[in-house]
Structure formats: C-alpha cells, structure tokens
Amino acid sequence: MQGIEKSYGDLHVLRGVDLDVAPGSIFALLGSNGAGKTTLVKILSTLLRADAGAASIEGFDIATQPADVRGSISLTGQFAAVDEVLTGRENLVLVARLRHLKGAGRIADELLARFQLTDAAGRRVATYSGGMRRRLDIAMSLIGNPPAIFLDEPTTGLDPQSRAEVWSCVKELAEQGTTVLLTTQYLDEAEHLADRIAILHEGRIIANGTLDELKRLLPPATVEYVEKQPTLEEIFLAVIEGAAE
Template sequence: MTTQHAPAIQVHGLDKSYKDLHVLRGVDFTVARGSIFALLGSNGAGKTTAVKILSTLLKADAGTARVNGFDVATQAAEVRESISLTGQFAAVDEVLSGRENLALVARLRHLENPGRIADDLLARFSLTDAAARRVATYSGGMRRRLDIAMSLIGNPPIIFLDEPTTGLDPQARIEVWQAVKELAENGTTVLLTTQYLDEAEQLADRIAILHQGRIIVNGTLDELKQLLPPAKVEYVEKQPTLEDVFLALVGADGKDGDTGQHPIPARK
C-alpha cells in the first residue's frame, strides 16, 4: 500500500558487487514526495547502478529499497508502473516528428486520445512550434525535453533522470534544468544523477554525494555548505562570469539578449 505521507523512495543498506569490484557499499537515503533529490558523484561512483536497482533493471546483492511504497525485489511490476526512467542519452525516434513520438508512446501505453496527450506535453515543454518537425532537426536541448516529455506519458509519480544533461551545450542544459524544476512544481518526484556540481546546486532540494560506492554526505545545499568553515567577509570587485556573458549575449530563452554588436578586441 502507498500513502501520500510516506517517502517516495526509501533505500537502506544497498550493496552491489561485480566479482571483486564493489560498486555500492551500504547505500542509504530517502526521497520525499514532490522533491528533487540529486545523487552527485564522479564517473564510476555507482550512481547509474543505484538507479538501475531502483528501476528493477538490476538486483541488489543486499539491502532493501522501496519505490512508491513497493519493494523493488518482490513487487517489481508495481514499481515499474510507478516510475519512468530517462537514461543518459535521449531515446527518441529521429525519423518521426516530436508529436508522432509522443503519440506513439501514448498508444503503446493503451491511453485514450494519444493526440491530445501529445499536444498537451508539447505545450508543457515549449515544443509546440516544432511539433511537426522531424526530431532529426531538433537541437540537443529540444531532444532532451522531448525525451523527458515522453517519460511523463501515463503520469508516473516518480521519474529517474540519469545524467540528463550529459553532452549538452550550456543553453540546452538551462532548458533541461527548467523542465526538471517544472516537474517538481507539478508534484512529480525526481531522482537525478549528475556529475555536475552546478546542476545539483541549481536543481536539488537535497543532495547526496556518492563516492566509491558510499554516501559520504546527505543534506540540503545549506547543510552541506555548513560543513566548511564560515567564509571571511572581504570586499571583492565582482567580475562577470562566463555564464553572465553567455546569457547576456544569447538570452535565457536562446534568443539574442540584445540587438547590439559585441566586437571582440583583436589580440596584439
């Protein structure tokens, strides 16, 4: 049985090894409903392995995990009905249009009105203008947003995003970040894996750092910052960051920030 007040995900003592390689070593964490939880770690830390176990694609050697109130080992079918998984690369059909991709998934899920479902998701992810275009013509950010939209067909309460911005340019990353924030605002629980510090900082309500198969710290951004000594107050003239320059020139929506020319001085 599931309850609205129980955590969306509960993990306790999760272990996984491949012969002598210990990938997960007693991993524990809890994810609140309607929140964004980030598993932050470098390549090989065990993030994808944890997601595969939680999505029933892999069996743990030890420990327990419950997703939406269901045990991943003994109630795998119920878990799969409760989740959607988006891998590291967009799983979209490039020959079809964006609308056709969405409608196809809706039909495969035996849902009524697949066309209406597709149109609603296209509008939600700002893809309506590109609905009839072949996905082969989409930018990386558009493909990723379409991939996430496809994951939401059927309204799963929990979605796993495994390194969703890998290989994307800065503007596309910002587009995906906004889409993820809107998921949580609409009540979807998001478990996000990432190796990007700024991504976890921008998105997550709670952050767990996974290192060599263990959770070494778990808390809010403010709680994690308190692990370091207090910052000294000094006067520093702030220079624009590269992100400031990029957004000023391109604009947050991908359109030009202004219409003026921005000459770059030649090197002497």
C-alpha cells in the same frame, strides 16, 4: 532505501547505500564517473537486482513488486531515447499508444505545449537541438503521469542554453508534484536544482543534506569585498538572448 549493495566479482560498486527521498522533491545524487550513480538508478528502476539491502518506491518493494515499481516510475537515461525519423508529436503519440492510453493525440499536444515544443511538433526530431531532444525525451517519460522520475545525468553533452532549458523542465516537474531523483556530476546542476543533495563516493554516501547543511560541513567563510565578475556561461546566455530579441 537501506543498505543497497552491488558487486561485480571483486569490484564493489555499491557498499551499503541508505537514502530517503521526499515525495514531490528534487533529490540530487552527486558523484564523479564510476561512483555508482547509474548502478543505483538501475537497481531502483528494477533493471538490476541488488546483492543486499532493500528499497521501496511509492510503497512498492523493488525486489518483490517490480511490476508495480515500473508502473510508478519513469527513467530518462544519459542519452535522449527519441526516434529521429519521427516528428516530435509522432514520438509522443507512439509512446502513448504503446502504454494503451486513450486520447494519444490529446496527450501528445498537452505535453508539447507544456515543454514549449508546439512550434516544432511537426518537424522530424533529427532537426531538433540537443536541448529540444532532451525536453522531448523527458516529455515522453511523463506519459502516464508517473509519480516518480529518474533522470540519469540529463544534461551530459548539452550546451549552456540547452542545460538551462532542461533545468527549467526539471523544476516544473517538482512544482507539479513529481518526485525527481537526479544523478549528475555537475556541481552547479545539483546546487541549482536540488532540495537535497547526497554525495556518492566509491559506492558509499559520504554526505547528505540540503545545500545549507552541506555548506556547514566546512569552516565559516572569511568575508571579503570582491567585485563579482560574470561567468562565461552568464555572458554566453546573455549574448544569445540579446541576439534573439
């Protein structure tokens, strides 16, 4: 994409955004609330029209070929778009049928197994944990095998264990060839997952590179011996895993 701009009256949300996401990679768009991350995702997914600039996804122009773009992507928003009245399997079967795919039951069962939800397939989604709902949400977005998926702050509001579950799912997507554009305000999420990271600030990309490249933007660190203490998140996950054994 080149020169993407978007304004609402006098409010300039995007001020000329340039990005290039490599196929099969995880690209993290990092920024605080109000930086313009969700607006950019909506433009790329053809839900909004840019005021200026151009972008293409899988070779399709977002402005002149929106139907082809929508057929090449899937979008998972900040909140899981699942039907709590239905079971996990019923949610997947419903989406497969809406996409007019043959073998909806087989597709559902394969995705349930892929996302470790087989044991919960017959339960109503209202009984699922936050992490399970998000995993189901991502599974639903993969029906039809889109080559690219947009994850807009996928771990917002999740506990540490659920975040770890979602991170594992995202890594698996890229390993199987899916291009992932991930927006997040969590620094550790971008650091843990992304092949490349761009920092969006006040509508502009102010840094873009691998984690190592971004680290080189700062002065070399002073080497000191410090005993590393576990973080609270590490303690939490260890205790939970121990209790499950």
